[in-house]
Amino acid sequence: xxxxxVIETTEEAVIPNYEEExxxxxxxxxxxxxxxxxxxxxxxxxxxxxxEKLTETERKKLFRICEYPMLxxxxxxxxxxxxxxxxxxxxxxxxxxxxxxxxxxxxVVILHCxxxxxxxxxxxFLDLDIKKEIRLIASFDDxxxxxxxxxxxxxxxxxLTVKEAMSELVRQAEINDNIxxxxxxxxxxxxxxxxxxxxxxxxxxxVPLESLIVTSFPYVYANEYIDDxxxxxxxxxxxxxxxxxxxxxxxxxxxxxxxxxxxDDEMGDDYAKLAGLTAEEDLNExxxxxMLKRLPWLLVLLALGMMVSGVVGIFEKVVAQLTIIMAxxxxxxxxxxxxxxQSLAVTIRVLMDENLTAGxxxxxxxxxxxxxxxxxLILGVLSFIxxxxxxxxxxxxxxxxxxxxxxxxxxxxxxxxxxxxAVGTLIPIFFKKIKVDPAVASGPLITTINDLVAVVTYxxxxxxxxxxxxxxx
Numbered sequence: 122x123x124x125x126x127v128i129e130t131t132e133e134a135v136i137p138n139y140e141e142e143x144x145x146x147x148x149x150x151x152x153x154x155x156x157x158x159x160x161x162x163x164x165x166x167x168x169x170x171x172x173e174k175l176t177e178t179e180r181k182k183l184f185r186i187c188e189y190p191m192l193x194x195x196x197x198x199x200x201x202x203x204x205x206x207x208x209x210x211x212x213x214x215x216x217x218x219x220x221x222x223x224x225x226x227x228x229v230v231i232l233h234c235x236x237x238x239x240x241x242x243x244x245x246f247l248d249l250d251i252k253k254e255i256r257l258i259a260s261f262d263d264x265x266x267x268x269x270x271x272x273x274x275x276x277x278x279x280x281l282t283v284k285e286a287m288s289e290l291v292r293q294a295e296i297n298d299n300i301x302x303x304x305x306x307x308x309x310x311x312x313x314x315x316x317x318x319x320x321x322x323x324x325x326x327x328v329p330l331e332s333l334i335v336t337s338f339p340y341v342y343a344n345e346y347i348d349d350x351x352x353x354x355x356x357x358x359x360x361x362x363x364x365x366x367x368x369x370x371x372x373x374x375x376x377x378x379x380x381x382x383x384x385d386d387e388m389g390d391d392y393a394k395l396a397g398l399t400a401e402e403d404l405n406e407x408x409x410x411x412m413l414k415r416l417p418w419l420l421v422l423l424a425l426g427m428m429v430s431g432v433v434g435i436f437e438k439v440v441a442q443l444t445i446i447m448a449x450x451x452x453x454x455x456x457x458x459x460x461x462x463q464s465l466a467v468t469i470r471v472l473m474d475e476n477l478t479a480g481x482x483x484x485x486x487x488x489x490x491x492x493x494x495x496x497x498l499i500l501g502v503l504s505f506i507x508x509x510x511x512x513x514x515x516x517x518x519x520x521x522x523x524x525x526x527x528x529x530x531x532x533x534x535x536x537x538x539x540x541x542x543a544v545g546t547l548i549p550i551f552f553k554k555i556k557v558d559p560a561v562a563s564g565p566l567i568t569t570i571n572d573l574v575a576v577v578t579y580x581x582x583x584x585x586x587x588x589x590x591x592x593x594x
Contacts, residue, residue: 139167140174147171147179153186160187169198177210184211193222196231205234213239217246224271225251226379229258257372266350267343269382270364270373275303279313279334283324290321302361304371305334312363312371314338340365343372354380425569429576436580439588445516446583449508449530450576456500457537457575461567464489464545472553486546493542500538501531522593529586533579540578541571 146159160168172180172195184192184207196204196219208216208231220228220243232240232255244252254272261267275293277286286303294300303316314336324333340363341350354362354375361374433440440447471477471485509527512518518526545567587593 139163140171143168143171144174147175147183156186157188161191165191165194166198168195172199172207173203180207181210184215189215189218190222192219197223197227201227201230202234204231208243209235209239213242214246217243221247221251224273224376224379225254225258225373226269226271229255229268233259254373261343264346264348265343266341266345266347266364266375267372269347269375269379270343271299271376271379272373273297273299273376274361274363274374275300276371277303277305277316279305279307279330281330282326283321283328283330283333284326286316286321286330290318299361299374299376302338302359304361304363304374306371310371311369312340312365315363338363341375342367421566422569425566425573429569429573432573432576433580436584439580439584443526443583443587443593445512445518445526446529446579446587450579452504453530453534453537453575453579454572456534457541457571458568460493460496460538461541461545461571464493464542465549465567468546468549472549482550486543486550489542489546490539493538493540494535497535497538501535504534505531525587525591525593529582530579532586533575533582536582537571537575537578540574544570544574 143160143163146156149156151159168183172183175183187195196208199207208219211219220232223231232243235243244255247255258268258270261270275290275297277289281289290300290303301318303318303321305313305316307313314334315338316330316333316335320333339353339357339359341354343364343366360377362380363374364372366372467489468485505524505527507527508530509520509524512526513520513523516523548567548570
């Protein structure tokens with residue numbers, strides 16, 4: 122027992138508090154060189170986490186002590202707006218050196234967040250090649266793959282020998298650290314293929330370089346929309362993917378880190394859209410602007426909600442004669458909404474494939490309806506049994522009455538789930554057809570329509586089966 126306590130105490134004791142250690146170093150009185158040596162032992166993300174807790178004077182001290190590559194790596198772990206704010210605290214020449222060390226796509230976003238006057242000062246100190254790269258990336262829209270490109274990669278000619286390729290790798294590795302893949306271009310600078318670093322290192326000098334080149338390595342075009350090729354990027358599972366212009370010349374690569382960020386942003390974007398919001402909405406957006414974005418959808422949903430209330434009003438006599446059916450209204454509304462949302466999620470994911478044929482879309486609709494039918498059948502039977510027992514034993518009703526009510530509920534649930542599956546599939550397909558983003562238009566709309574379907578189905582079946590056929594009132 123004592124031994125276990127010692128082990129636990131030891132494990133807790135060895136957990137370092139990097140934040141306090143880094144702050145202590147920065148606030149100390151040691152020489153700049155001594156501070157730099159100590160700070161180099163910490164990961165850039167740990168230093169980035171500390172920066173926001175420093176005063177402006179302490180930050181400027183840190184910026185003077187650290188070298189450009191170290192600061193660039195630290196800035197890459199900050200939010201772009203935050204990085205831009207701190208970059209403005211540094212003189213333009215040093216800021217330009219930091220920007221030069223950043224991944225090109227990251228540099229573009231950070232510079233975009235800096236006021237124009239300061240940005241122009243920084244740009245003046247950049248090398249001509251870096252200026253050209255930044256302007257190239259900035260020329261692409263945020264929705265295009267080209268906006269995520271970095272030129273941090275190794276590019277060699279196809280007519281080199283293995284020895285020459287190794288020499289070129291060593292030369293370019295001084296400024297580019299993405300070396301897991303080497304990308305090959307021909308004499309006209311057209312993209313030709315890739316070489317794995319391991320294959321190049323282990324190749325004998327007499328082996329033709331051509332035999333190491335993989336010409337089937339995946340690539341994307343800079344002007345492709347991120348939405349259109351995000352699934353392909355995920356499926357490739359490569360650290361680096363070459364990005365080409367419309368002339369099939371290589372502009373650079375998109376890294377696995379950028380792919381993760383793109384996927385993460387896209388998921389957040391879709392989540393916001395499913396709620397009827399826009400991706401840009403955040404804490405910093407003015408209240409009026411947020412209100413104006415949401416209001417149009419809320420007005421549409423209000424109109425549909427009034428229709429739902431109107432339908433309930435139509436069946437007022439049914440409710441008056443069979444008040445017990447009100448107890449199970451929320452059950453059928455919830456299940457109908459859940460099924461519609463599930464079908465919506467599946468459909469939007471499938472619709473990301475722009476090459477989907479009309480036959481495949483029809484197949485998807487019938488598949489989702491079959492899923493809704495069978496799930497509705499199972500849940501309908503369970504509802505028939507358990508709701509019937511509940512009404513009989515807890516509401517003290519006759520068995521015939523109890524199972525008539527639960528049977529009506531079960532049939533209504535089956536129909537509502539079948540129809541909701543169809544609605545959840547057809548509506549996003551329709552919006553896609555008329556060039557409206559299905560993620561934006563579908564979420565709140567489907568929920569409200571499915572409420573309408575559930576209410577009509579439930580009260581309609583109660584009126585037909587319970588009042589007219591079985592005459593239970």
